[in-house]
Amino acid sequence: MLSKSKAKYIQSLGQKKHRDEEGRFVAEGPKIVEELIQSVPGMIEEIYALTEWIETNHHDQLLLPIEEVTPSELQRISQLKTSNQVLAVLRKLHLDATPVVNDRLTLVLDTVQDPGNLGTIIRIADWFGVMQIICSHDCADVYNPKVVQASMGSVARVQVIYEDLPAWLERHHDVPVYAMMLDGKEIDSIGKIEEGLIIIGNESKGISEEVARYATEKITITGKGKAESLNAAIATGIVLSKLV
Amino acid sequence: MLSKSKAKYIQSLGQKKHRDEEGRFVAEGPKIVEELIQSVPGMIEEIYALTEWIETNHHDQLLLPIEEVTPSELQRISQLKTSNQVLAVLRKLHLDATPVVNDRLTLVLDTVQDPGNLGTIIRIADWFGVMQIICSHDCADVYNPKVVQASMGSVARVQVIYEDLPAWLERHHDVPVYAMMLDGKEIDSIGKIEEGLIIIGNESKGISEEVARYATEKITITGKGKAESLNAAIATGIVLSKLV
Numbered sequence: 001m002l003s004k005s006k007a008k009y010i011q012s013l014g015q016k017k018h019r020d021e022e023g024r025f026v027a028e029g030p031k032i033v034e035e036l037i038q039s040v041p042g043m044i045e046e047i048y049a050l051t052e053w054i055e056t057n058h059h060d061q062l063l064l065p066i067e068e069v070t071p072s073e074l075q076r077i078s079q080l081k082t083s084n085q086v087l088a089v090l091r092k093l094h095l096d097a098t099p100v101v102n103d104r105l106t107l108v109l110d111t112v113q114d115p116g117n118l119g120t121i122i123r124i125a126d127w128f129g130v131m132q133i134i135c136s137h138d139c140a141d142v143y144n145p146k147v148v149q150a151s152m153g154s155v156a157r158v159q160v161i162y163e164d165l166p167a168w169l170e171r172h173h174d175v176p177v178y179a180m181m182l183d184g185k186e187i188d189s190i191g192k193i194e195e196g197l198i199i200i201g202n203e204s205k206g207i208s209e210e211v212a213r214y215a216t217e218k219i220t221i222t223g224k225g226k227a228e229s230l231n232a233a234i235a236t237g238i239v240l241s242k243l244v
Numbered sequence: 245m246l247s248k249s250k251a252k253y254i255q256s257l258g259q260k261k262h263r264d265e266e267g268r269f270v271a272e273g274p275k276i277v278e279e280l281i282q283s284v285p286g287m288i289e290e291i292y293a294l295t296e297w298i299e300t301n302h303h304d305q306l307l308l309p310i311e312e313v314t315p316s317e318l319q320r321i322s323q324l325k326t327s328n329q330v331l332a333v334l335r336k337l338h339l340d341a342t343p344v345v346n347d348r349l350t351l352v353l354d355t356v357q358d359p360g361n362l363g364t365i366i367r368i369a370d371w372f373g374v375m376q377i378i379c380s381h382d383c384a385d386v387y388n389p390k391v392v393q394a395s396m397g398s399v400a401r402v403q404v405i406y407e408d409l410p411a412w413l414e415r416h417h418d419v420p421v422y423a424m425m426l427d428g429k430e431i432d433s434i435g436k437i438e439e440g441l442i443i444i445g446n447e448s449k450g451i452s453e454e455v456a457r458y459a460t461e462k463i464t465i466t467g468k469g470k471a472e473s474l475n476a477a478i479a480t481g482i483v484l485s486k487l488v
Contacts, residue, residue: 116360120475129468154471187485221485224373227398231364234481237474241431241465241482 002048002073010048010077010089016141023092025143027153029084030057035153036088037064043093043156049086050074079145092143097159099132101172103195105244107133110165110211111202112232115140119150120233121200126154128240133158134197136165136211169214172197177216178243179207180235184218193243200239203232246292246317254292254321254333260385267336269387271397273328274301279397280332281308287337287400293330294318323389336387341403343376345416347439349488351377354409354455355446356476359384363394364477365444370398372484377402378441380409380455413458416441421460422487423451424479428462437487444483447476 012018013026024045027036030053036044037059047066049057054068074083099106107125112118118140125133140147142160151158169177176196199215201207207215221230221238230238256262257270268289271280274297280288281303291310293301298312318327343350351369356362362384369377384391386404395402413421420440443459445451451459465474465482474482 120478123471124474124478126469126471127467127474131469152471154469157470223371224488225370225375225398226401227367227370227396230371230481231367231477233475234364234368234478237478237481238485241486244468 002067002069002077007073007077010087013089014079014145016144019092019141019143024089025092025148026079026087026089026145027148028078028080028087028145029149030086032148032153033086033088036090036156039153039156040090040093043091045089045091047086047088048074048077053085093156097132097161099134099159099161099172101175101195101197104132105130105193105195105240106197107236108165108169108197108199108211109133109135109139109232110199110207111136111205112139112200113202114232115144115146116150117203117231117233118142118144119147119152119155121236122147122151122158122160123154124233124237124240125158126151128244130240130244131158133160134165134168135160135162137162165208166210166214169197169211173214173216177214179212179215179218180221180239181207181212181215181218182220184220187219187221187239187242190217190219190243198239198243200232200236203229246311246313246321251317251321254331257333258323258389260388263336263385263387268333269336269392270323270331270333270389271392272322272324272331272389273393274330276392276397277330277332280334280400283397283400284334284337287335289333289335291330291332292318292321297329337400337403341376341405343378343403343405343416345419345439345441348376349374349437349439349484350441351480352409352413352441352443352455353377353379353383353476354443354451355380355449356383356444357446358476359388359390360394361447361475361477362386362388363391363396363399365480366391366395366402366404367398368477368481368484369402370395372488374484374488375402377404378409378412379404379406381406409452410454410458413441413455417458417460421458422483423456423459423462424465424483425451425456425459425462426464428464430466431463431483431486434461434463434487442483442487444476444480447473
C-alpha cells in the first residue's frame with residue numbers, strides 16, 4: 001500500500017521548487033516510462049504501476065524498483081487528469097553536462113515558456129540528431145511533467161542546460177550564430193550547416209535584444225498566408241529540417 | 245446579468261453534439277476574438293466580455309452584439325481553466341464549401357485526433373497559404389474549443405471540410421497525391437510543388453491502407469537521432485516548408 005507520506009512526496013514533484021530540492025522528477029504513461037527504462041534505467045528511483053502494466057512488461061531482469069498500486073492510488077499521485085498505468089520517479093539527468101559547441105549544432109532557446117513547446121522542441125532536436133539545448137533561465141523547466149510528456153522520452157537523450165544566455169553567448173560565439181528573426185535572410189538561401197548555434201525566441205516577443213546582438217546570421221521562414229506567427233516548436237522543426 | 249439558460253447554452257457548445265445541433269461554436273481570449281472580429285465579423289453571434297476588454301477594444305462602429313459580464317459569469321461559461329477577458333459565440337464557417345483541387349495545394353488529414361495538433365496544422369496551413377484542408381470524419385472537430393484555440397484564429401481563414409477519405413480521393417485523384425509515410429522518398433528530392441494533395445496520417449498509426457493506396461508519391465522526413473516519430477503538426481510544418 002502506498003503510504004501517505006510517499007504520495008505527498010510524489011505529488012510535491014509537480015512543483016519546480018520541490019524538484020529542485022529533491023533532484024527528482026516524474027514521468028508518466030507506458031510509452032515514456034518504457035523509453036526511460038531503455039535509455040536511462042539507472043536513473044529510475046521507483047516505478048509505481050498497476051497490475052496490468054507489471055504483467056505485460058517483463059522487466060524482472062533489470063531489477064527495477066517497482067511498487068504495485070491500485071488505480072485510485074495511481075490517480076492520487078498522478079499529474080494527469082486521467083492516470084495512465086504507470087508513473088516513474090527519476091533522478092534528474094545531465095546535471096554535470098558541459099556543452100561543447102564546436103563541430104556540432106546546438107539549439108539555444110530564449111524564453112520558450114510553454115512546457116508543451118519545450119517538450120516538442122526536445123523531441124524534434126532528438127529526431128534531427130541535435131543533442132544539446134541551451135535554455136535561458138526563464139524557459140519552461142525541462143522536468144515539468146508537461147515537458148517530459150511532450151518530449152515523449154527524448155528528454156533522456158537530449159541534454160538541456162540552463163544558462164544566462166548573454167553571458168553564455170559571450171563565451172561561446174566563436175562558431176556561427178543563427179537567429180530566427182522576422183527580418184532575416186530567407187532560410188532556403190542558407191543551405192546545410194554542420195556547426196553553430198541556432199537561436200529560437202519566444203513566440204510573441206521573439207529573441208531579446210541582448211541575445212540577438214550575438215547573431216552572425218538572421219534567418220526568416222517566409223509565409224504566404226495571413227497567419228501572424230508560427231509556433232516556436234513548428235519553427236524549430238522547419239529550421240532543423242532545412243539546415244541539418 | 246447573464247441568464248441561467250444562456251449560460252447553460254454556451255456551456256453546452258463545449259460538446260460536439262450540441263455544436264452540430266446549434267451550428268455554433270465558441271472562441272475565447274482577446275487574441276483569437278480580435279482575429280475573428282477582423283476576419284469574419286458577420287459570423288459573430290454574441291460576445292461576452294469583461295469591462296476591461298470592452299474599454300480597451302473600441303469596436304463601437306462594428307455594432308457587435310457585446311454583453312458585459314462579471315469575471316465569475318465569464319468563468320462559468322468558459323471552457324478554459326482560467327477564463328481570459330472575452331468569449332465569443334459564432335456561427336460555423338465554410339458549411340457550403342466545395343473543395344477545388346486543381347492549381348493549388350490541399351492538405352488531407354487521415355485521423356488526426358489530437359485537437360491541439362489539428363489547430364496547429366490549420367495555423368501552419370494558413371502560414372504557407374494552403375487554404376483548404378480535407379479531414380477524415382474521425383479527425384478532431386474543427387470547432388472543438390481546443391482546436392479553435394490552437395489555430396489562433398486561422399480557423400476563420402482556412403476551409404476545413406470533413407469527408408469520407410477513400411470515397412473523396414476516388415473522385416479527386418486526378419492531381420498528384422503525396423503521402424507522408426515511413427518508407428517514402430526523402431522529401432529533399434521532391435522539390436517545390438504547386439498542385440496536389442498532401443496526406444498526413446495519424447501519429448501512431450500513420451496513414452490507413454485504404455487511403456495510402458491513392459498515393460502517387462510517398463514522402464519521408466529522415467531523422468538522424470533516435471526519436472521514433474515526429475508530431476503530426478511538426479511533420480506538416482516541415483513538409484509545407486519544403487514543398488510550398
